[in-house]
Amino acid sequence: MIRGLYTAASGLVAEMARTDVISNNLANVNTSGFKKDRAIFRAFPEMNIHRIGDPAVLSPKDKIDPKPFIGVLGTGSMLDEINTNFSQGSIKNTSNPLDLALTGEGFFEVQTPGGVRYTRDGSFTRNQQGYLVTGDGHYVLGLNGPIQLPDGKDISINRRGEVFSDGSFVDRLLVAAFADQRQLLKEGDNLYVSNQQPLPSNSEVIQGALEGSNVNPISEMVDLITAFRAYEASQRVVKANDDTLGKAVNDIARL
Known part of the structure; x- marks a missing residue:
């Protein structure tokens, strides 16, 4: 659960950076010679997930991996660079x-x-x-x-x-x-x-x-809405993890 909070928080930080870049582009739509920017992200290293607690041996010749591989777990994203588009303006x-x-x-x-x-x-x-x-x-x-x-x-x-x-x-x-x-x-x-x-x-x-600026205000507005939606999704993940932790601390402790 704690890992889920950190993963969702990294998404919040990344979308905040993306929103700042898009907002700066929109603010310079009418700035002569302005070149738009794009926020480029990269993922944190993934983690391999193994199941634990399986029996080590079923029979002398039929062994089971005590920690079978389940899959990978994403650990969040981060801002890698801000890339400038130098295409010609009108x-x-x-x-x-x-x-x-x-x-x-x-x-x-x-x-x-x-x-x-x-x-x-x-x-x-x-x-x-x-x-x-x-x-x-x-x-x-x-x-x-x-x-x-x-x-x-x-x-x-x-x-x-x-x-x-x-x-x-x-x-x-x-x-x-x-x-x-x-x-x-x-x-x-x-x-x-x-x-x-x-x-x-x-x-x-x-x-x-x-x-003129090479910023397309329509596409930037679409990107801005997408960034807001992604930010809201990360907020909901943070809230869900927080609610789960609250139940673990307050309810399970009573048992």
Whole structure:
């Protein structure tokens, strides 16, 4: 009975983690460049169950295993990892010349107080000093460092990420790719951090557009309902085990 409580409790913890991941996905349905996550679980090692108390010998030549094998017992589950889906989001035109979208595998490089980070969110602006920055004020990096745009001039950016001001070349956006995107870690604020060496990317830059989130709100709501139902099932198992333990302590002790 105690083992049943621990097994059910592990299910509660796992479904809580799953619910948190799905809730975060739903909260970022309208976040530019957001990539949805999935909670991946694994089972605890199974236990072999044997019956005990059988007679050891029926006759001199007919022996019975004193502990015959019955089957296996599951011991619960746990969160193994949170996997990010990097599939392409839809491209939405905004007509803002500083809004940039990427098609294909790649990430804009930005300079933060913690070092270089990577993002798919291309909703950039120009700060008071003329630098191209993210919504949180992080500098967008080019081949020559933070990109500074001349004031009062038309800015055009081609598909290779080359930035022009009134036809004059300014810089080229740094767009990084990685050998294994699964090793990228979300840091918050739609930024990724990686210990891998960034590689040149074949992504195309689209000016005047943003990449939408790749979250499907309908499928996420279905997953959320499924997680709630699984959580409720584990709750009922905990209650059933608790009731059984209560009877064992209060009723059997009277006999």
